[in-house]
Amino acid sequence: MTTPEHPAVRQGVSLDRLARWETHLSxxxxxxxILPNALTLVYRRGEIVHQHAQGFADVEAGTPLRDDHIFRIYSMTKPITSLAFMxxxxDGLTALSDPVSSVLPEWANLGVWTGGTLGSFTGEPPRRPMQMVDLLxxxxxxxxxxxxxxxxxxxxRDLSLGVKTTLPEFVAALADLPLEHEPGEHWHYSAATDVLGYVxxxxxxxxxxxxxxxxxxxxLGMTDTAFEVPADxxxxxxxxYALTPQGRVLFDPAAGRFARPPHFVSGGGGLVSTAADYLRLCRLFLRGGELEGTRLISPKTMELMTRNHLPGGADIAGMALTPIAVSETSAAGVGFGxxxxxxxxxxxxxxxxxxxDYSWGGAAGTYFWVDPVEDxxxxxxxxxxxxxxxxxxxxRTFVYAALTDTPTTPRSLA
Known part of the structure; x- marks a missing residue:
């Protein structure tokens, strides 16, 4: 009897080398x-070639992690919000070059910080208006x-922006604060995607x-992805959990804030999801905006989203404020779309x-990337x-080391 070939072998991926990753991870x-749990999913050329869960979903209860567990994806919400905007x-309702104030007129008089602290800020008019592309x-x-x-x-922090405010209150409060820098002048990881949600x-x-x-x-059939987790x-x-100098501690229980409708609906970090659901989104991206007959966006728009949009073709290292801003990526050799x-x-x-290749991660250690060259x-x-x-x-090191063939023709990012 012939044994069916494993999907990894069919798609040019070494099972032995992926096993090395799981051993290293453990x-x-x-x-x-350090980590309480980890689930790795690798998809190549139309097939899941590797999926493995390790550790405990609930360390205290000793509950093993399963493939269908639901995770806080935090900033992996941002690509979904960006897709929604595009x-x-x-639909013809907006454009990347539109001023943000064309949709949020209460932001028409935003200034750029020149001095002071909360209650005594001073500012000056920006050299150009903030545009939609700046939010993205x-x-x-x-x-x-x-x-x-x-x-x-x-x-x-003092105003609890994005913590105790609703989304409309959040945007209204920002209208009374200056900007950290001139629009377009620096790359600074920010609450911009939350603002984009309100736009x-x-x-x-x-x-x-x-x-x-x-x-x-x-x-897309992402049935386990939402801004709250229903009772069932x-x-x-x-x-x-959270990693502290004293070790790993519980940060948010399962029955915590995601078990009820959110006070602040965050386009920057408010979703929960599963690996299977997020794979459906990544497959849509990989296929140029279409999945199983459902098209959400055109291939040309998808291509536009995944090119570098930093002014002058700069990378993050060349545009970030000093010190390098908190983010979910490295800086040198990496741009932003x-x-x-x-x-x-x-x-x-x-x-x-x-x-x-393009990527993003979340505050709780989640991460994804899509590599069109390698499918x-x-x-x-x-x-x-x-x-x-x-x-x-x-x-990344272990996954790319597991590829046994690499028919690559790098695309231009100019």
């Missing part, structure tokens, strides 16, 4: 108590409550979360990949805040 990160561009590529001049060292970060709400005429559900999640799925939801980090030069990144997408799921960045670099 030895270096799980057995040492669908509205294709993080050149808006906005900041984030998670940032450190800028002029506005403390004010975001989508204004343009579409429906709540942002409803637009995402109706136009993206439901058509809480058994598949998991706690989130419309919702994704985009590899410009793998040599400068000092990690495996191809020019044109490849990889999804990594865990639930650990302040997870070591080295995990993502290691994952």
């Amino acid at each position: 030895t270096r990160y799980l057995q040492t108590g 669908m509205l561009v294709e 590529r993080h050149t808006s001049g906005l900041s984030y409550h998670i940032q450190q060292g800028g002029h506005l970060d403390a004010a975001y 989508i709400e204004r343009l579409s005429g429906q709540p942002f979360e409803d637009f995402v559900r109706d136009r993206i999640l439901t058509p 799925k809480l058994g598949r939801f998991m706690p989130c 419309l919702g994704f980090a985009v590899t410009l030069d793998p040599v400068r990144t000092m990690r495996a990949g191809n020019a044109g 490849l997408t990889v999804i990594f799921m865990t639930q650990l805040l302040l997870s070591p960045d080295r995990v993502r670099d290691d994952l």
